[in-house]
Amino acid sequence: MFPTSTIFLSCVIGVLDCGGAEFEDGEEVYDAIGGLLQGSSADCKNEDDIRDILQQTHKTLTPTSFTTSTVDARKLEKAEAKLKQKQGRRNERDSQKTTSPLVLEEASASQASSKKDSRVDLSGKNRTYDIRIENFDVSFGERSLLQGAELSLSTGRRYGLIGRNGLGKTTLLKMLASRSLRVPAHITILHVEQEVAGDDTGALQSVLESDMVREGLLTEERLLNARIANGTAEGMETVRLSEIYAKLEEIEADKAPARASIILCGLGFSPKMQTLTTKEFSGGWRMRLALARALFPTNMLDVRAILWLENYLQTWQTTILVVSHDRNFLNAVVTDIIHLHSQRLESYRGDYENFVKTKEDRLKNQQREYEAQFQYREHIQVFIDRFRYNANRAAQVQSKLKLLEKLFPDNFEKLSPPVLQLDEVEFYYNTDQRLFTQLSVSADLESRICIVGENGAGKSTMLKLLMGELTPVNGIRHAHRNLKIGYFSQHHVDQLDLNVCSIELLLNKFPGRNEEEYRHQLGGYGITGELATRPVASLSGGQKSRVAFAQMTMPCPNFYILDEPTNHLDMETIEALAKALNKFKGGVVLVSHDERLIRLVCRELWVCEHGNVRRVEGGFDEYRDILQEQFRKEGYL
Structure with missing residues (x-):
């Protein structure tokens, strides 16, 4: 059991009293007192065990007031007992694993409402x-x-x-x-959620069909005209047809194809692409179609x-x-x-910047109140200082995200440049569509390169050429013999086994290590405790991305190639990823459309277009100005 001496309990209670109202979750409680509990526990030294106990403890705190919460030894004992029961059930489930079909949980909502x-x-x-x-x-x-x-x-x-x-x-x-x-x-x-389904519907027609009012009127018009043509129409149906024509004129139904085409064009669809079926597009283009369908009506x-x-x-x-x-x-x-x-x-x-400033001011005000109210408790000042460190940075998850900054290990030898190079490379999937001609690029362990360009310009293909997954039709790929590449795909979810938990996924990929090593690797990316034992399929998009990062970094590469790494990541994690990449001693080439990540990380900006790659000397600002000028010329601004 945890020690119950007066000094120990006063330290724990003091920290919880001071910060209890502002702790967002059990992770922040762990940041404040986890180290003390871990060092003082006789039979619960596992980090995940203590995290689970503090998750239970956090539930006793009042998050929206400044009143003092009471946390005593009895509550800690109850939390520990619940944890042991939970761990016992978990072990029992692990020992009775079956091959039964995966059943995912479902979301539900409830709302208090009155008859009025x-x-x-x-x-x-x-x-x-x-x-x-x-x-x-x-x-x-x-x-x-x-x-x-x-x-x-x-x-x-x-x-x-x-x-x-x-x-x-x-x-x-x-x-x-x-x-x-x-x-x-x-x-x-x-609701724009995921990409549209791939079928034989044309892209332009898919957008037009999203206007249910227009589609309903046109369908009814066709049926009535058919009945009139074969002589089976009744008198009222002729009147109804006149009403439909009036309604179609009112909503300017005849102008709908032009409006849909403008939206598709703005999202990058050429006139030829607008005639293709939805099943002919990649996931990124289908996502654009989903957006166009929402914007159109x-x-x-x-x-x-x-x-x-x-x-x-x-x-x-x-x-x-x-x-x-x-x-x-x-x-x-x-x-x-x-x-x-x-x-x-x-x-x-x-906007978001105002949110950050307002939240920071609010935290600073709260911090001043904490300092004035609890300054006499000198024996717990070290813990108060630790909490203040987080508050002053207006990011209560700061300490947890610091872990991510250390997860790109760089204990490898320096490699003499160039470590990765494409020289006069030509590549195409078919002779009618040559993606690259005379492509020459190089990177070394100092590189921080971001590749931008429209979807379909060949960015992902160039990454695969750099990795050696694709072989040039002409030209040479050179890679240092000690180069070890870590690759993050924009379709990373497709590379994960969704039917197993995250621990099993790493075990299958990198066998021979103990469970604590896999948990430690996942924990650094925020996949801790019960999350690590849930089927990957039940995780959110961002959590799946974190699992993919954990898998990618486990073999300690010295060069990272990242294709859209920020998809599904929240802003705090994107910031931490940027810091991690800046501290990493190896090379980085990434494809991204996230302006924040590009500005934080990249020292070189390459634009992929017209079968080649050109370097933009002015960085992202120059590239943004180029796009704005294109919009003005094309009449979109």
Whole structure:
């Protein structure tokens, strides 16, 4: 059991009293007192055990007030007992593993409502387009994501929903889109989730079909015309046909193909591409189609499309709720930030930068109150200082993310340049589509290179040429004999076994190590405790990305090739990834459309276009100016 001496307990209670109201989760409680508990525990020295105990302890804290929480030895003992029971059940499950089919948990939502609210909604008297949902819960399986939450969306404003991976952002959007949460019936919801399904529908037609009103009228028009043609129509049907023609004229249905084509063009679809079927496009292009379908009636866009989208959405008149981890996109587009944390939603006026500043000011004010209220407790000042360190940086997850910065090991020998080179390379998949002609590039262990360009320009193909996965038709690839490449694919999820847990995934990939090594590797990327034993398929997109990073870095490469590494990562993790890459002593070549990551990491910017690669001397600012000028010439600005 944990020691129960007066000094020990006063230290623990003092830290929890001072910071209890501001700890966002058990990880922050662990940051403050985990080391003390681990060093003082006689029979619970495992780091994951202590994390689980502090997760239980955190539930006794009040996150939204400054009142003092009482934590005594009895609560710690109960938490430890629950942990041992939980660990026993886990061990029992591990020993009885079967090959039964994988059953994934489902999301659900519940909401307190009154009969009055329901009557008003059904009567149609409440015609406001504002949305206010009070006192609702959202869960995923047995996990509670939101409790007693409130969400207010004012018509015409553009909201950015942010929060760390796995907290429930995507699930919340699904609950709204499916109307599992009560949204007034007269409000239309358009949900852009994943790429469109690949079938024989043409790209332009796929966008046109997303306007259900127009499609319904056209379908009815065809049926009525057929009945009139074969002489089976009744008198009222002729009247109805006239009404349909009037409605089609009112909604300017004849102009719809042109509008859809403009949106597709803005997202990078050439006239020829707009005639292709959806099954002929890659995942990134299908994601663009999904976006076009949402724009038309209402962790995969390249920089050009993102810039176009920023300009487009700034003129949008209806309400937008977007989940994005692109800091610059949020600053350009949104009018409000909604921060999901601690099973609740907090709203901030302004863009992302204003959110950071407001949150930082709030934390500093809280810190001053803590210092004034508890300064007499000198014997726990070391713990208060540790908490203050986090608060002053306006990132309560700072200490946990610092782990990520150390996860690119660089205890390898220096290699004489060039370590990786393509010389006069020509490559094509078929002779009618030559991707590269006379491609010459090189990189060494000092390189921090970012490759940008439109989707389909050949960025991923060039990475595969650099890795040796593809063989040039002409030209030479040279790689140092001691070069060890770590590769992160933009389709990294496809490379993960979704039916096993993260520990088993690493065990199968790198056999011969003990479980603690696999847990330590995963823990550095935030896959800790119970998360590491859940099927990979049940993890969020960001959590799957973290598992892929853990798998990629385990063999300690000396050169990283990263294809869209920030897809699905939250902003705190993107910042930590940037710091990790800057500290890494090896070489880095990455493809990214995340402006923040590019500015933080890259020393060279290569533009992939027209069968070759050119270096932009002015970096991202020059590249952005080039795109803006193109938009002006093409009439989009």
